[in-house]
């Protein structure tokens with residue numbers, strides 16, 4: 001069966017050059033521990049430091065400002081936790097947004113239970129945080145602002161540079177999660193004015209289980225999560241994931257080198273997809289910002305249908321997409337991102353995210369447009385959720401109890 005992958009915000013395939021470089025460090029004499037002083041360790045240490053230089057160069061940082069982690073989640077936890085506990089004597093207030101990835105949102109919420117006060121900023125209908133809202137939330141107790149560069153569910157690009165200027169002028173540490181933006185739009189730590197920045201390998205055509213945290217030289221941050229050895233200059237204990245680090249170096253280097261060409265290509269595909277979906281299917285809305293969005297990102301709500309039914313039907317036709325609704329993970333809650341954008345609960349359930357990658361072609365979009373309209377038609381015909389139907393409340397669903405409406409019957 002023809003298989004098409006439209007879920008690059010969830011994870012990407014590994015570039016062949018990345019896999020090849022990584023494999024070299026799973027073979028032969030390249031197994032040394034980079035901390036060891038002997039030849040085996042030294043040659044691996046050298047490769048790790050070269051990878052660090054590549055990651056640093058790709059985001060305009062210095063190599064000693066890069067710490068390798070087990071992924072984006074760890075980098076987010078490490079950034080937020082480390083700033084919070086290092087600056088406890090200066091203040092206890094943390095600002096974030098309602099549409100962050102759970103690696104940020106749940107970390108901030110956890111700190112809220114440990115004596116920190118938190119402000120979770122609302123977003124507008126495009127999923128955008130307002131700089132004025134950030135400014136209004138700042139108090140003399142604020143020690144950290146953490147706002148993502150680009151949203152994973154709706155692709156909206158946040159005003160990071162402006163928030164960075166504000167944070168700097170108020171002497172507040174600023175972290176951004178750039179997992180989705182890196183490799184798709186320019187990411188330069190000085191241009192953005194950030195103190196800490198999160199990257200993940202598997203969102204940039206690298207392997208899973210590797211990420212990096214940029215920590216600006218002199219930033220009031222220290223390691224608080226892991227107790228152990230002195231690896232990564234005492235910033236991340238644990239023997240280095242050498243093959244992952246090598247891969248991350250190559251993936252970051254290629255992401256930066258190919259940025260312009262690949263983004264332009266992806267944007268062409270994405271615009272074709274958005275145009276055709278919104279023109280040829282009724283009761284569809286683009287979610288996220290129409291212009292300030294990632295070049296590979298298309299996300300929609302289809303009224304009167306469940307996101308997961310669409311996903312399953314698409315999967316049967318060989319197309320991999322994802323839904324903003326978390327129903328598939330056993331929860332009846334629709335996406336916290338879509339709800340924060342003010343999308344009604346029952347509409348949010350009908351969300352679909354199509355995120356494109358460098359291996360996709362215009363023919364993939366044509367195939368999608370062959371397959372999707374009949375799926376929508378069939379599901380709507382089967383659906384009790386036509387325009388006349390009242391939305392019934394599902395007693396299992398926490399959000400239903402709040403809003404009093406639901407599309408799930």
Ligand SMILES: *Cc1c(COP(=O)(O)O)cnc(C)c1O
Pocket residue numbers: 009010070071072073074076101103148150151152177179180200201202203209210211
């Ligand atoms: C995927 C993702 C993460 C988590 O990265 P992992 O490497 O999978 O832990 C964090 N933030 C955003 C925005 C993501 O899309």
